[in-house]
Amino acid sequence: MSAGIIAMMLGISTLLGALGLAALLWGLRTGQFDDTSKFLDGARFDGEEELKDAVMMEEKRKKALEKRRKDKRVMPD
Amino acid sequence: MSKISCDHCNLEFDEKVMIEDEIDGEKKYFCCKGCQGVYHLLKEEGLDSFYDKLGSTKLQPAVKKEDDLKKFDLEGFIKKYVKVRDDGLYEINLIIEGIHCAACVWLNEKVLHQTPGVIEATINYTNNKAKIVWDPEEIKLSKIIETIRSIGYNAYPYDPKLQEERAVKQRREYYARILVAVFATMNIMWIAIAQYVGLFTGMRRDIKDILNFAEFVLATPTLFYSGWVYYRSAYYGLKHRFVNMDLLVATGATLAYIYSVYAMITRTGEVYFDSVTMIVTFILVGKYLEVLSKKQAVDTLDSILGTIPTEVTVVKENEKALVMVENVEPGDIIEIKPGEKVVIDGVIINGSASFDESSLTGESEPVFKKEGDEVLSGSICIDGVVRYRAKKDFSASLLSNIVSLLEDSITKKPKIERLVNQISGYFSVTILSIAFLTFIGWYFYAGEFEKALIVAISVVVIACPCALGLATPMATLVGIGIAAKRGLLFKEAAFLETMAKSDMLVLDKTGTITEGKPSVITYEKLKDFDESIVLELVKNSNHPISKGVERFIVEKMVRGEGDKGVRWQGDKGVRWQGVKEGRSEDEYFRTHTHTHTSILKVEKFKEIKAKGMIAKIGGKRVLGGNIELLKEFGIDVEIESENSIFLVAIENELVAVFELSDKIKEGAAEAISKIKELGIRVVMLTGDNEKVAKKVADTLGIEEFYAKLLPQDKSAYIDKFHKDGHIIVMAGDGINDSIALARSDIAIAMGSGADVAISVSDIVLLDEKPKSIYEAYKISRRTFKAVKENLALSLIYNTFAVPVAVMGFVNPLVAAISMSLSSLLVVGNSFRIKLSDK
Numbered sequence: 056m057s058a059g060i061i062a063m064m065l066g067i068s069t070l071l072g073a074l075g076l077a078a079l080l081w082g083l084r085t086g087q088f089d090d091t092s093k094f095l096d097g098a099r100f101d102g103e104e105e106l107k108d109a110v111m112m113e114e115k116r117k118k119a120l121e122k123r124r125k126d127k128r129v130m131p132d
Numbered sequence: 133m134s135k136i137s138c139d140h141c142n143l144e145f146d147e148k149v150m151i152e153d154e155i156d157g158e159k160k161y162f163c164c165k166g167c168q169g170v171y172h173l174l175k176e177e178g179l180d181s182f183y184d185k186l187g188s189t190k191l192q193p194a195v196k197k198e199d200d201l202k203k204f205d206l207e208g209f210i211k212k213y214v215k216v217r218d219d220g221l222y223e224i225n226l227i228i229e230g231i232h233c234a235a236c237v238w239l240n241e242k243v244l245h246q247t248p249g250v251i252e253a254t255i256n257y258t259n260n261k262a263k264i265v266w267d268p269e270e271i272k273l274s275k276i277i278e279t280i281r282s283i284g285y286n287a288y289p290y291d292p293k294l295q296e297e298r299a300v301k302q303r304r305e306y307y308a309r310i311l312v313a314v315f316a317t318m319n320i321m322w323i324a325i326a327q328y329v330g331l332f333t334g335m336r337r338d339i340k341d342i343l344n345f346a347e348f349v350l351a352t353p354t355l356f357y358s359g360w361v362y363y364r365s366a367y368y369g370l371k372h373r374f375v376n377m378d379l380l381v382a383t384g385a386t387l388a389y390i391y392s393v394y395a396m397i398t399r400t401g402e403v404y405f406d407s408v409t410m411i412v413t414f415i416l417v418g419k420y421l422e423v424l425s426k427k428q429a430v431d432t433l434d435s436i437l438g439t440i441p442t443e444v445t446v447v448k449e450n451e452k453a454l455v456m457v458e459n460v461e462p463g464d465i466i467e468i469k470p471g472e473k474v475v476i477d478g479v480i481i482n483g484s485a486s487f488d489e490s491s492l493t494g495e496s497e498p499v500f501k502k503e504g505d506e507v508l509s510g511s512i513c514i515d516g517v518v519r520y521r522a523k524k525d526f527s528a529s530l531l532s533n534i535v536s537l538l539e540d541s542i543t544k545k546p547k548i549e550r551l552v553n554q555i556s557g558y559f560s561v562t563i564l565s566i567a568f569l570t571f572i573g574w575y576f577y578a579g580e581f582e583k584a585l586i587v588a589i590s591v592v593v594i595a596c597p598c599a600l601g602l603a604t605p606m607a608t609l610v611g612i613g614i615a616a617k618r619g620l621l622f623k624e625a626a627f628l629e630t631m632a633k634s635d636m637l638v639l640d641k642t643g644t645i646t647e648g649k650p651s652v653i654t655y656e657k658l659k660d661f662d663e664s665i666v667l668e669l670v671k672n673s674n675h676p677i678s679k680g681v682e683r684f685i686v687e688k689m690v691r692g693e694g695d696k697g698v699r700w701q702g703d704k705g706v707r708w709q710g711v712k713e714g715r716s717e718d719e720y721f722r723t724h725t726h727t728h729t730s731i732l733k734v735e736k737f738k739e740i741k742a743k744g745m746i747a748k749i750g751g752k753r754v755l756g757g758n759i760e761l762l763k764e765f766g767i768d769v770e771i772e773s774e775n776s777i778f779l780v781a782i783e784n785e786l787v788a789v790f791e792l793s794d795k796i797k798e799g800a801a802e803a804i805s806k807i808k809e810l811g812i813r814v815v816m817l818t819g820d821n822e823k824v825a826k827k828v829a830d831t832l833g834i835e836e837f838y839a840k841l842l843p844q845d846k847s848a849y850i851d852k853f854h855k856d857g858h859i860i861v862m863a864g865d866g867i868n869d870s871i872a873l874a875r876s877d878i879a880i881a882m883g884s885g886a887d888v889a890i891s892v893s894d895i896v897l898l899d900e901k902p903k904s905i906y907e908a909y910k911i912s913r914r915t916f917k918a919v920k921e922n923l924a925l926s927l928i929y930n931t932f933a934v935p936v937a938v939m940g941f942v943n944p945l946v947a948a949i950s951m952s953l954s955s956l957l958v959v960g961n962s963f964r965i966k967l968s969d970k
Contacts, residue, residue, distance in 0.1 A: 058338040065346045069319060076315045080308050089256060089300075096234040096257070108245055116251045119267045123220050 139183075140167035140284070141191040164193050170284040179242060185235035191284070192230050204274040208442030208456050213289040214273065217265070221251055224273065226262045228255060229286040240285060247271065247279050262287070306361075306420045313358035313413040316350040317406075323347050324406035337399065344396045347405035355389050359412040361419065377556035377601060380563060384592035385411050391589050401586060407593045407947055414955060415601035421609050421625070441475055444468075447519060457526045464522045468513045475509050477529045478520040485516030486675075486741055490866060497650070497676060497776075500742035510534065510867070514674060515739050534843060534871065550629055552604045555923055559600060563934070567591040570938045583940075591937040594947050599926035599954040604629075604919050606962035611915030614966065619883075619898035620908050627894045631878050631908060632916035633859050637807055638850065638872070640864035641818035641828055643882060645800045645902055648865065650676055650776055650792035652684035659787040663688070665749050666780050666788065669756045672737045673745055677778050678756075680792050740764075744778075755781040762786065801832050803902040808833075810909055813858070817846045819868055846872035863897075863905055865889055880905060918965050922958045929954040 082088060135144045139160045150161040151168055155175065162168040174180050203209055215223045228240060237257045244253035244264065249271030255262040266276060280287045323343050330340065362385070365378035385408050392403040443454040445467040452467065457475050460466065465481065468474060474487070484502035489511040498514050501507060507520055509531035526532060571588035575581060608625035615622055622628060642648045667685045670678040737747040743764070744757010755765055762769050762779055767786055771777055775793040779786060804814055816837035818825045825839035838849060850872050853860050862869070862876035866889055873879035874892040881893030882900045890896055897904045933950055936942060 062342045
């Protein structure tokens, strides 16, 4: 077997493994594994409704922040 | 009678006691008004899919809480718990009570999401904690709490900056480091196997270079990211002038790494990257096992501070106003209502009431106080409204003093040096010097710098601190596991060792070796009467004596010895339900006693302070209380007893006599004699009087006891025992024990004890049995024995392996095999604890 192929195989497999590891670490850092049951319940229960909810919350947050910015601009001091 | 389940909470009750309701032409049954209200609310909001998600999970009945919501909007409260974010939104962390399943989480989140002004609401199912972000201009916190309550749950705040948040962060950090290390080690091992095979069969140089480089890529993050903890710890060790094992690990791993990089670049010799990752990973796992069970001692204060009200009612010129406790000055007049906690010391000027001083003395019996008497902060007003003049300001009051004493004690907690730390210091120095001497020896003997360096490194690598690093964590983890199965929670692994070394046990009396609450010891029925009348009477009072009588009668009914009047079927059904679900009696009482209306009507109930109570039940006048009460109503009674007496008179006729006393816990005497057999000195410290203390001590065979002690006195005794050179284990349950607990080497708290006591403690007894203290001694001694065996094993291994390495006979293969073998030995020996336990 040529050294080039071995190098390529090792390189790619390590890289793939490292990607998986990076994803796992990202999940850990952002607290996605803190609540194991919720993680699973998401798969069991979440549907269109929940998605809509999430969008609604996102919009609510934007609106609240927007409002705050505006209030600040209105006030000259 | 058939049983049906409540359509909200799914608990089963007799049909008779259920509330019937027709919703959309369908008949629904509810166990109480609370459940009915929640069902209607969810239906109206279109959230009734909750019930599909709920399935057959049982909930707590939705109890309507009439608690004042106002406090959530008070300045002091907001200052304490609410975090103002940079974007101006408010954030709070709450614990949601009553969550049973995923559907509950769903419902709470859903309802909060629909509430205008709530920007974010996430609930963690595993620990029932919620983070809520809201816009303070749109909604008030009290409204949010009200929303949660309206669907049958309750929420109270906690401060996440303290407590486990930090522990969780540390655990997560370790976990990430371990993940990287394990990933690298697994990959390096299969590359290394190819290398080992190459040792025997020969390998082309270019292939070897590629494998070396791949190992280098994997070993680098392991050493510098995962291994960072060793560098950090070695640095701090050196800064404080001592050599710890982390220094050995850091030196060994770094030297091996540098040498390997050199070997890789110059294409000479073998690389040791696999050993680098193995060492780092193994010891990191050992450290992680310890981090897993670590507690944060300093946070305890916040839980006691959390119970202190932030505001008190101050009366000025006949106007009442809520004033922050810090702003109250001596001389101010403070009003206190039933259920409120006294935060500032003072003298009563108007009114009288009973005060629960259990947090100061440990005794559950309330103390009656009238005009001119002193009230101490930390006590709780039970009945009556009292106005008193503040004698001190908040910071000088007893409660604040206890808190600052506690703060002081925690930082002063003695640290028993651990065996493994003592040994590893010497071990590290020895190995590092042997390696250095080997290097010099080989340099002069072989005259080759490179050869000398390889041999010296192999000495450090094979000395393999792995086994030594795993010796304690493995054994203690097994020990903690066994203890946990028996209801003994060790908060930190190191406590097993300290406990094993202890030679003195200090016990609190009330709540620790006695039940801590009055129980009926004799009951005399003088006339035939309906016992449920007495139950109805005592149910209305929170006095410990009333509770004792209530418990006695309910237990009697459950056993089937009570009057089996039909009118009790309802409550009995409920009670059985609680028992079947394995809920504790106290919990049962909290959720049920006042929610289910019974058929006997209680009218004109009145508590007469320090004497008893009077009421009209089922049309008859019923008196319940002590001798003075009956005398006041013209009933002459002659009874003498050193215990508390509870008399019941119906229509001015004495019908029953209950004698109550604080019972000694089951198996206490046996446990204490067994502990004494282990050669441990047993001492009892109590806030109770000399006479009672002597009686209890005599019964249990405790020769040494000290009575009438205040919280500070108890801790003074602990300090005195320390001066005599004792290693002290203290068991207690109340706030009054907490300072002493914090000062002792090992603090054992009862599972149902005060939060503060539990948080300063090192071991929590879930079953609260004195026998468990003996078990704790036994398990910790056995575990410590295993630790010593493990240390001996790894030292023996080194006395063989190191000389071989010094002579230069070690190649990478031998190093790897012997390293794993020694670690396996340690792990195997640790599991023997489990075997000997049977």
